[in-house]
Amino acid sequence: MQTLHFILALLLFLTLGAGLWRAVVGPTAADRMLAVQVFGTTAVTITLLFAQAFGNAALRDVALMFAVLAAVTAVAFVRRAWSEVGVDDDSE
Amino acid sequence: MTTETLYALVGVGLFILGLYALFVRANLLRKILAANVMSSGVFLVLVALARRTGTVAPDPVPHAMVITGIVVAVSVTAFALILMLRIAMKTGQTELPDTWSE
Amino acid sequence: MDTLNLAQWVFDSLTGTGLLWLAWMALASPQLIRAIVIFVAFGLLMALTWVRLDAVDIALAEVAIGAGLTGALLLAALAKLTAAQTEISKSDHRPRDGRAVRALRQLPAVLMFLVAAGLVYSVLSLPPVSSGLSVEVDANLGTSGVENPVTAVLLNFRGYDTLLEIFVLLLALLGVWSLGGLPPQRVAPAGPVLHTLAVVLTPVLILLAAYFLWAGVKGPGGAFQAGATLGAAGVLLQLAGWRPGPGFARVHWRLILVAGPALFILVALFTIVAGRHLLEYAPEHAGTLILLLESGATLSIGLTLAGLFFGERPDDGYDNDN
């Protein structure tokens, strides 16, 4: 079972690659932020699988932290960098 | 190659990337990012090497140092960002003057 | 090599490559917004790396700070930079240099290569197994007053490090306050969705901070993780439109800011007066003293981080012009 959990985590890790690609190519700033949001959810899931695989209960606290803090960053993006004065977007 | 060596070498790589960018990038925000990447590299070397304990739990002393390091890094980043904003307000630029070209 | 080892090896290689690639993209990307968003992703991957390296305490701090607060700080700074109408991309149009200067510009790359070679050599020449200081920590853990070795190192064995670090944080905030204000930024009022999110998440963050403070005695957690969580709550409140009132900024905020450093100094003096070394506790009081110090430090770290995000001295009713 430990191996199965780790391999599932590895598969999820590969989906992070898709998120990274989207974060790099955009094209809009919203796309990039969306990618980071997915990154957060996937990191939650990977951490939960690790917690089970290695029997480390404290990792669930890390997952909890991921879940909350990803939202704070996303809100900072929407409210600050992306406010109507605006940072360059769609420009590529 | 062991896991510890692999991550320690990645840490060295991050440190070098950050140091290089700190030298060659003129934009101050980028210099701040570079300093952060450098510190991440240092932390990674410390934590990777702390794990060379064999079967027992990793050495907690480097872990404690890295935790304080992370908190110091964020406060330094915040201060550096405000300094950069003040420079931008005063000079209209986000770079320091390049004395090489003059 | 069995399947688990192979999977771990694949995971480690991908993580290492990903970290280096993201760092490079963040430092080389032509657009600042892109660089910052990629840097946030880099912070998340760093946190996953700590998880993989059995450094759960660090992972907690990294998620809260590296992936959360630093990203928020950078994004807010970029917005203010844009609002200040500065020329951001000036670095691409520098005057043409002479041949000598151009040759000099290659110097950093050469230097980096030398530094890298030296560092790689020293990493590879280290012994593959080393217990470091873990034996000493284990031997003294029983008298430290806590069960988590990292907390024991931070608050007992090397408490003076933490004492000084709390002051570094305070200095950073005082530095920010002394630099003066920035032009106010126009931000639309928070809509119902953001309002609800802040109303739900802020209590969750505060509860989490208390939980981490308490959990740090036995397992991963402690003052820094709890303080960072509290700081994130402060950032979220500010993003949802909350501003510190003059009364709060004048009295409460300042009192809480100095609570952590003041408690540390008091305990340090107390240990010296009692005939011990600086911050050397009697074993029977160690647990209580550590929890006391950590509670003060959590509040101070939280409000310091929130204040750093605020970015200037809050309106406290005093004269701000000097």
Next chain:
Amino acid sequence: MTPSDYIAVPLLVSGVMFFLAGSAGLLRFPDVYTRLHALTKSDNVGLGLIVAGLVVEADSWFVVGKLLFIWLLVLLAGASVANLITKGAMQRGTRMWTR
């Protein structure tokens, strides 16, 4: 494999499938709104299935509670952030994809 594994493993595997589907959407869909649609669906269901699988394997009610709490937080945060990003993108005039 214990009997509970026969329930847990399919849940975990199908959860990962949803994540894979979501990242396919992230790569292939034409604009930010459709990508958002793909992601919020797949990630929330994917995490939900994996949490369900882990709940089956969990050895205490405390762990079950924590897992469900994490899922609820991700649902709330994900939905709110998706809303904020969409609203922001529409205000900024990011065009919707039309056939």
